[in-house]
Structure formats: C-alpha cells, structure tokens
Amino acid sequence: MIHYRKIFELHDEGISLRGIASSTGNSRQKVTEIINLATKKGLICPLEEEMTDRWIEEFLFPEKTMEASGRQPLNFDYIHEELAKPNVTLSLLHHEYEAECRANHKIPYSYRSFLRHYSKYADKYKATLRIRRKPGEIMEVDWAGSTAFVVDRDSGEKVKAYVFVATLPCSQFSYAEASLSMDSYSWITAHNHAYQYFGGTTQILVPDNLKTSVTKHTTRELVLNPAYREMADYYKTVVMPARVRTPKDKANVEGSVGVISTWIIAALRNTHCFSIDELNEEVWMKLDEFNQRPFTRKKGSRFFAFEEEEKFALSPLPITPYKMSEWKTAKVRPDYHLSVESMFYSVPYEYINRQVEVKLSDDLVEIFFNHMRVGSHKRLYGKFGQFSTVRDHMPDNHKLFVDQTPEAAVEWAESIGASTLSVIRYLLNTSQTEKQALQSIFSLKKSERRYSKYEIERACKMVTSMTKRPTVKSIQTILKNNKKNDAEQELKRHTEINTNTYGFTRGATYYGGTNK
Structure with missing residues (x-):
C-alpha cells in the first residue's frame, strides 16, 4: 500500500516532489496526483490519528475498494452532484449505471448495494444525504x-x-x-x-x-x-x-x-x-x-x-422583499366611491352598487372585481374623510364640472376665437370670486351643445361691440336671437327661390305684346 500519510507529512514540511518520490518509492506523477486530489477534497495537514493510510485511500479513491469484486466502480462524486438536480433520483442513476455496465461488459451492483454504497459514502464524506431531500427544494x-x-x-x-x-x-x-x-x-x-x-x-x-x-x-x-x-x-x-x-x-x-x-x-x-x-x-x-x-x-x-x-x-431573491397586504370587501356607493378605513377611493362609475374586493398594502389600494383590477390609488393617511378620485372614473357630465379651472377656461376660449377669449378674460378678472367666474363660464361652455363655435364667437363679438361689460346672459340672449333671425332669413330665402322658379307663367312678350 502507498504510504499516504508520509507523502502528506513530507509535503507539509516543504520537501520537493522528487524528494518525496525518492523517500516513499513512488513516481513523481503518482505523488503529484495524490497531493492534487487531496487538496481538491480538502484533506490537509495536520492529519488526525484515525486517518490511516487505508482511511486516506478509501477517502481519495473509494472506487478501488470495489475493483476486486469485478464490478463496475461507482463514481460517487458524480452520483452526489446529479442527485442535487430536480427530478433526479437514485433509481434513475442506477438505471443509467446498469446501461453503462452493459456497454462496458461489466457486472453492475444491484440497486440495494448501489444505495448502500452511496449512503455509506455520503455519511462519511458529505455534509448532506440527498436520497430523501434535494438541496433547495x-x-x-x-x-x-x-x-x-x-x-x-x-x-x-x-x-x-x-x-x-x-x-x-x-x-x-x-x-x-x-x-x-x-x-x-x-x-x-x-x-x-x-x-x-x-x-x-x-x-x-x-x-x-x-x-x-x-x-x-x-x-x-x-x-x-x-x-x-x-x-x-x-x-x-x-x-x-x-x-x-x-x-x-x-x-x-x-x-x-x-x-x-x-x-x-x-x-x-x-x-x-x-x-x-x-x-x-x-x-x-x-x-x-x-x-x-x-x-x-x-x-x-x-x-x-x-x-x-x-x-x-436556492432560487435568487426578488430585488425587494414581499410587502404585506390585507384583503377586504366593500360596496361601491352611488357617488362611485368606496369607503376603506374612513377614506374614500373612486371606482369606475359602471360599478356603482357592486361588491368589490380591496387589497390594502402600506402605500397602495387596489380594487378588484371578479379577479380583475379595476382601479388603484395611493393609500391615504391622516385626517379621516379624505377623497382620492381618478378623473377617468367619472361620468362625462361630472368630468365637465371638475375640469372647470381658469387655465381650462382660457384654453377653451382660445379654441373658439379672439372675441370669446376677451370675454372670458374679462369674466375672470372682474368677478368677485374665481368660483363665481367659473360657474358663469361653465354656463357659456354648455352653449356649445346647441351652437357652433362660429355662432358663439359671433355673439361674443357683437356683445363686445355694444358694451365694455359683457355678461354670459347677454351672450346667450344674442345667440338665441341670432338663431331665430338666421332661421327666419333662411325661410324667406327658400320662399323667394320657390316663388321665382316654380310654375309656367308666360309674359306678354310670349303673346306678341310688350311689357309696360
């Protein structure tokens, strides 16, 4: 048997490979192989008393103890590594081992012996036994x-x-x-x-x-x-x-x-x-x-x-830890909001009177209907009774009211014309409160449902030419009168056309006379 302990002790003392080979009677190649394999498996000096030459040989070359039986040696390191992979079992590895033995014309170990030898190896040399539990599973x-x-x-x-x-x-x-x-x-x-x-x-x-x-x-x-x-x-x-x-x-x-x-x-x-x-x-x-x-x-x-x-x-962790959430149920109120811990969050108005699920996290409120998310809000804290409303959740008529701001009013007036813009600026600058001005402008904006932009601009131009203090009521009156006058003129024009072109009336010239 090779004197393994002596090889390690001489190498630990700093003796050259040539000197170790000469002292132990082994070739330098064999000495190098033993030292490299021991380093790879973590076997270093000082050695414990129980680590005899036989123990070291079984540790470094466990397959040698099986060669005398004439059976195909087992590669324990390979078996141990493969068992760490998902769905790989000892039964599968033994089946592959038997196939390899048949190809090499060797005698395989039975499954029971295969299991016993691996268990003995893992118990002695490895930190885990991977037969029942896979790592990271x-x-x-x-x-x-x-x-x-x-x-x-x-x-x-x-x-x-x-x-x-x-x-x-x-x-x-x-x-x-x-x-x-x-x-x-x-x-x-x-x-x-x-x-x-x-x-x-x-x-x-x-x-x-x-x-x-x-x-x-x-x-x-x-x-x-x-x-x-x-x-x-x-x-x-x-x-x-x-x-x-x-x-x-x-x-x-x-x-x-x-x-x-x-x-x-x-x-x-x-x-x-x-x-x-x-x-x-x-x-x-x-x-x-x-x-x-x-x-x-x-x-x-x-x-x-x-x-x-x-x-x-183990599988890698997400970038941030999971944030705890709480689930509740709530009913959407007629104002398309629901109450959660005395705070109010909007939901699309189509879900009024529906029962929805609410997911609460530290900084977010998510609303679900039939497992589909229909809304989300930043969670409100502090004074009770606060509202979080999303514009897209509102009916169209509510959107018109909410959109009333001085900036929005000026932007609308610019889309109509210069005279309308002049009227809007006058209302914003002279009204006692901004809210009062916006209410008046909102009334004027609703006129767009019945009148064209041209008609509104014409009415504003007529008002500004008559007075320096235009009012929405006067503009609405002019719009109504203009509409009526335009209708009368249109009717008169159609009547004249019909009178001049309809019928077969012959003049005096047709009969040889002259018109006087």
Missing part, C-alpha cells in the same frame, strides 16, 4: 410549541413571545424569530426574514394548517389564505401544507422545533429582555450557535452543510 415552517417571554418595563409582567421556526430539510439549517403575535402579519414577516437569512427561496413551502396560511384543507379541496398565496406567488414557490394530523409530513421542522426549544428558548429562560427587538437579538445569537454546533455522527455542522451542499440550489 423544501422549506418547512411552523410556530414552536414552547414560548419565550418579554418583560413589561412598567408592571414587570412577563408577556408571551411566540417563536417562528423555518428549516431546510436537506442541510437541517434553521432560522428562528420571536414575535408578540401569531397573526398573519407576523407570520408573513417572519417568512420574509427567513428568506433573507437563507439568501434565497426554495421550490416548495410546507406550513402547518394554520388559519394564517390555509383557509380550507380537505382531501378534495385546498384553499390558501389570499395574503399567504400572494406571498408564495411573489417568491415563486409552491405551498404544499402538511396533511391534517400528519406531523410526518414536516418531520424536519418538528425535530428542529424540539431542538430549538431546548437550545434557544430554554437557554434564554433566565434572560430578561424588555422589548421584542432585544429578545430577537438574543434568539439570533443562540441560533448562530445552534447552526454552528458540530453534528454528532458525522463531520461538519448545519451551517457547513448549508454553505457547501445547499446554498447553491
């Missing part, structure tokens, strides 16, 4: 059964604090956070913090059947809480709640809850914190210790297993 969440406490500064009373726990089953890496409530806001906020702590999201989220996450869960139907479903969609993860009264569906988080109850909650039993922030600082210190604690039966820790074997498989 699942995050299990729950509230711990035991509670911590916060001390009230004034009364000295102990206030309960509930501990949220999230676990990645593959590496057993966990997150914990204390909260004064188990409501929906605290539940989703803890999820946000857990994703930030892990630095990514998983494909599947496994909660318990709490009302904050699941509204209804039967064998035939699953209804998620709207806010929880929206959060899962935002992080692009699928919610698969544990079956009712089936703790095995999330055994990893159940186990982590028990351990965290001991190493965090019980460890803080004599620590007095006066705010939830102080308590969480203590919780996170204990959490780091918990994740860094070495495994009992294998090398490494939860943190090491996560960094080396699972972190790479």
Whole structure:
C-alpha cells in the first residue's frame, strides 16, 4: 500500500516532489496526483490519528475498494452532484449505471448495494444525504410549541413571545424569530426574514394548517389564505401544507422545533429582555450557535452543510422583499366611491352598487372585481374623510364640472376665437370670486351643445361691440336671437327661390305684346 500519510507529512514540511518520490518509492506523477486530489477534497495537514493510510485511500479513491469484486466502480462524486438536480433520483442513476455496465461488459451492483454504497459514502464524506431531500427544494415552517417571554418595563409582567421556526430539510439549517403575535402579519414577516437569512427561496413551502396560511384543507379541496398565496406567488414557490394530523409530513421542522426549544428558548429562560427587538437579538445569537454546533455522527455542522451542499440550489431573491397586504370587501356607493378605513377611493362609475374586493398594502389600494383590477390609488393617511378620485372614473357630465379651472377656461376660449377669449378674460378678472367666474363660464361652455363655435364667437363679438361689460346672459340672449333671425332669413330665402322658379307663367312678350 502507498504510504499516504508520509507523502502528506513530507509535503507539509516543504520537501520537493522528487524528494518525496525518492523517500516513499513512488513516481513523481503518482505523488503529484495524490497531493492534487487531496487538496481538491480538502484533506490537509495536520492529519488526525484515525486517518490511516487505508482511511486516506478509501477517502481519495473509494472506487478501488470495489475493483476486486469485478464490478463496475461507482463514481460517487458524480452520483452526489446529479442527485442535487430536480427530478433526479437514485433509481434513475442506477438505471443509467446498469446501461453503462452493459456497454462496458461489466457486472453492475444491484440497486440495494448501489444505495448502500452511496449512503455509506455520503455519511462519511458529505455534509448532506440527498436520497430523501434535494438541496433547495423544501422549506418547512411552523410556530414552536414552547414560548419565550418579554418583560413589561412598567408592571414587570412577563408577556408571551411566540417563536417562528423555518428549516431546510436537506442541510437541517434553521432560522428562528420571536414575535408578540401569531397573526398573519407576523407570520408573513417572519417568512420574509427567513428568506433573507437563507439568501434565497426554495421550490416548495410546507406550513402547518394554520388559519394564517390555509383557509380550507380537505382531501378534495385546498384553499390558501389570499395574503399567504400572494406571498408564495411573489417568491415563486409552491405551498404544499402538511396533511391534517400528519406531523410526518414536516418531520424536519418538528425535530428542529424540539431542538430549538431546548437550545434557544430554554437557554434564554433566565434572560430578561424588555422589548421584542432585544429578545430577537438574543434568539439570533443562540441560533448562530445552534447552526454552528458540530453534528454528532458525522463531520461538519448545519451551517457547513448549508454553505457547501445547499446554498447553491436556492432560487435568487426578488430585488425587494414581499410587502404585506390585507384583503377586504366593500360596496361601491352611488357617488362611485368606496369607503376603506374612513377614506374614500373612486371606482369606475359602471360599478356603482357592486361588491368589490380591496387589497390594502402600506402605500397602495387596489380594487378588484371578479379577479380583475379595476382601479388603484395611493393609500391615504391622516385626517379621516379624505377623497382620492381618478378623473377617468367619472361620468362625462361630472368630468365637465371638475375640469372647470381658469387655465381650462382660457384654453377653451382660445379654441373658439379672439372675441370669446376677451370675454372670458374679462369674466375672470372682474368677478368677485374665481368660483363665481367659473360657474358663469361653465354656463357659456354648455352653449356649445346647441351652437357652433362660429355662432358663439359671433355673439361674443357683437356683445363686445355694444358694451365694455359683457355678461354670459347677454351672450346667450344674442345667440338665441341670432338663431331665430338666421332661421327666419333662411325661410324667406327658400320662399323667394320657390316663388321665382316654380310654375309656367308666360309674359306678354310670349303673346306678341310688350311689357309696360
């Protein structure tokens, strides 16, 4: 057998490859291969006593122990890497291995032996065993059964604090956070913090059947809480709640809850914190210790297993964390507004008297009808009774009234003509209040429904030629009179035309006479 320990010890002392080869009786190529492979697998001096030459050989060249049987050796590193990929199982890898053996005319291992050899390899040399859980696939969440406490500064009373726990089953890496409530806001906020702590999201989220996450869960139907479903969609993860009264569906988080109850909650039993922030600082210190604690039966820790074997498989986080939202129902009032927390938001007037759903976030109010968004507003804060109205939500007659501003009045007058503009400027400058002037101008603008722009401009020109103090009433009178005069003149013109052109009247010249 090759003297592996001696090779590493001589290399650690700085002996050249030629000197090591001469001292151990191996070629320089073999010495170089062993040193490079050991460096790649993280085997460096000083070596522990249990790392004998045989142990090192099994670690560096595990396939050598199988060659004597005449079977096709197993590439454990390849198997371990492939198991991290979605939908890849040991059954599939064993099937591919058998096909390769047939092509090479080798004897394959049975599936049972294949599984046993990989399990032995992963238990000894790897931080995770990927047979049951794939890295980055699942995050299990729950509230711990035991509670911590916060001390009230004034009364000295102990206030309960509930501990949220999230676990990645593959590496057993966990997150914990204390909260004064188990409501929906605290539940989703803890999820946000857990994703930030892990630095990514998983494909599947496994909660318990709490009302904050699941509204209804039967064998035939699953209804998620709207806010929880929206959060899962935002992080692009699928919610698969544990079956009712089936703790095995999330055994990893159940186990982590028990351990965290001991190493965090019980460890803080004599620590007095006066705010939830102080308590969480203590919780996170204990959490780091918990994740860094070495495994009992294998090398490494939860943190090491996560960094080396699972972190790479997590999906990237969105740019900003999910913002908590609340859903309510409301009825649209006859003034096409709805009331939310004593604030009023407009909806398209077609939805008057309809029941709509309202989604409330910190800075936005969104209104939905039959799952279709029909309006959105910036959320109002402060004094009750404020209105947020979108012009497009108004009926046409309301738009005309709302659009009355001095600027809009001048713009309208410019589109009519110079005389109209002169009248409008006079009204704006001489009225006692701006509102009074706008009301008068609005009355004049309504004349456009019955009269053309030419007729309005002509009436304004006639008024300004007669007086320096034009009024809307005088313009309306002139419009009415002009309309009447124009109609009479048009009728007279048609009568004259008909009189001159109709009939077969012959003059005197036709009969040989002369007209006198």
